[in-house]
Amino acid sequence: MISRSDFPKDFLWGTATSAYQIEGAANEDGKGPSIWDVFSHTPGKIYMNQNADIATDHYHRYEEDIKIMKEIGLNAYRFSISWPRVMPDGRKKNEKGMNFYEKLVDKLLENEITPFITLYHWDYPYALYERGIDWTHPDSAFYFRDYAAAMFERLGDRVKLWTTHNEPWCAAFLGYYFGEHAPGHKDLQEAIYAAHNILRSHALALEAFREIVKDGKIGIVHMAIKVEPASDKEGDIRAAELADQAINGWFLQPLKEGKYPEDLRRLLESKGIKVPDEDLDIAAKPMDLFGVNYYTRLLIKSCPECELGYDIARGPLPKTEMGWEIYPQGLYDTLKRYYELFEIPLYITENGIACKDEIEGDAVNDECRIDYLKKHFEMALKALKGGVDLKGYFIWSLLDNFEWTHGYSKRFGIVYVDYKTLRRIPKKSAIWLKEFLKS
Numbered sequence: 451m452i453s454r455s456d457f458p459k460d461f462l463w464g465t466a467t468s469a470y471q472i473e474g475a476a477n478e479d480g481k482g483p484s485i486w487d488v489f490s491h492t493p494g495k496i497y498m499n500q501n502a503d504i505a506t507d508h509y510h511r512y513e514e515d516i517k518i519m520k521e522i523g524l525n526a527y528r529f530s531i532s533w534p535r536v537m538p539d540g541r542k543k544n545e546k547g548m549n550f551y552e553k554l555v556d557k558l559l560e561n562e563i564t565p566f567i568t569l570y571h572w573d574y575p576y577a578l579y580e581r582g583i584d585w586t587h588p589d590s591a592f593y594f595r596d597y598a599a600a601m602f603e604r605l606g607d608r609v610k611l612w613t614t615h616n617e618p619w620c621a622a623f624l625g626y627y628f629g630e631h632a633p634g635h636k637d638l639q640e641a642i643y644a645a646h647n648i649l650r651s652h653a654l655a656l657e658a659f660r661e662i663v664k665d666g667k668i669g670i671v672h673m674a675i676k677v678e679p680a681s682d683k684e685g686d687i688r689a690a691e692l693a694d695q696a697i698n699g700w701f702l703q704p705l706k707e708g709k710y711p712e713d714l715r716r717l718l719e720s721k722g723i724k725v726p727d728e729d730l731d732i733a734a735k736p737m738d739l740f741g742v743n744y745y746t747r748l749l750i751k752s753c754p755e756c757e758l759g760y761d762i763a764r765g766p767l768p769k770t771e772m773g774w775e776i777y778p779q780g781l782y783d784t785l786k787r788y789y790e791l792f793e794i795p796l797y798i799t800e801n802g803i804a805c806k807d808e809i810e811g812d813a814v815n816d817e818c819r820i821d822y823l824k825k826h827f828e829m830a831l832k833a834l835k836g837g838v839d840l841k842g843y844f845i846w847s848l849l850d851n852f853e854w855t856h857g858y859s860k861r862f863g864i865v866y867v868d869y870k871t872l873r874r875i876p877k878k879s880a881i882w883l884k885e886f887l888k889s
């Protein structure tokens with residue numbers, strides 16, 4: 451059995467959350483609406499038409515939540531900032547919103563918990579969207595840069611670890627192609643433009659960071675799905691390569707080399723999709739760290755009648771409540787791949803599982819989460835021992851929270867939230883983690 455002492459002394463052990471999923475206080479202290487506020491209030495978009503107006507009420511309970519982290523023995527916390535809370539119209543500062551994050555950071559530091567900020571976890575200011583300046587518009591990148599600079603100025607003296615975007619693939623493709631996430635569009639061309647402007651915005655924010663936070667570290671967080679062919683048939687292997695370009699390569703290659711993967715670019719162009727290249731070279735600005743969100747693998751099969759020529763096959767492995775295959779080996783493979791590619795420190799910025807958690811009395815026996823975490827911790831250690839410069843591990847998530855289109859039906863927390871009373875109840879996994887961190 452591995453223990454904490456197998457990991458480096460300064461390794462960060464934390465949990466991760468995002469603003470829209472936990473904060474609530476959707477209309478308080480001058481906060482403006484985000485595209486997610488509007489999307490979740492549109493009938494039929496979210497499981498049982500739920501929304502995150504209250505969510506876990508972290509906005510009012512952050513002190514209690516920090517106490518829980520401290521009690522577990524965590525030494526880091528990854529969270530995101532709600533852009534429309536600090537800039538309700540996407541441009542002008544809102545002091546009360548800024549104050550909230552300032553108080554949060556100060557409280558974390560007081561408790562010796564290292565803050566790790568993500569600037570964008572999908573809650574784009576609706577005011578900009580309404581004016582036509584969403585991610586498909588080139589100016590979105592400039593607004594994002596200004597927002598990022600304001601946050602660096604405000605918190606850069608105390609926060610040294612930052613990432614620009616969380617899982618740009620989701621923001622661009624779930625939001626603009628599959629229509630499952632806000633703003634709910636279904637247009638491949640728009641998704642390609644959105645991805646492009648998100649990459650530009652990342653590069654511009656990096657430039658601002660270098661000016662403002664001289665002693666800080668910054669990078670981006672990628673949804674690192676391990677893509678594998680469903681069989682060893684030539685067609686499936688080819689399909690998996692293309693899917694890997696669409697899910698991973700479309701972001702990794704611009705970040706590394708300033709260009710899009712060639713095969714997919716040609717395929718898109720053959721379908722009349724314009725693949726922009728203005729400013730793409732700037733996406734490959736040197737980063738200090740890379741964030742890996744790892745949950746599962748995807749098995750891919752050839753599908754000639756599908757738009758991009760591939761489809762997802764059902765895998766044989768045991769699945770989580772999200773229907774995702776449990777595949778710890780994929781974490782090791784992913785860490786190796788990304789470290790070889792970027793040669794900069796990596797953080798596991800998200801890893802976790804939705805289980806069928808049930809509360810009995812005051813306890814939640816989530817053995818399934820303990821088992822999942824143990825196996826993934828082992829893979830993280832194997833990667834470290836294999837030479838990967840892995841600096842931290844953030845479990846998704848601290849609390850059960852609003853799981854986007856699934857509303858509150860999927861529970862990822864190591865702490866159970868009773869949504870009627872908002873009471874927090876540490877699950878067995880939190881108790882297990884506390885022991886692990888003491889070991």
Ligand code: IFM
Binds near residue numbers: 468
């Ligand atoms: O809840 C999400 C999070 O917002 C982004 N990464 C995956 C998590 C689980 O689906």
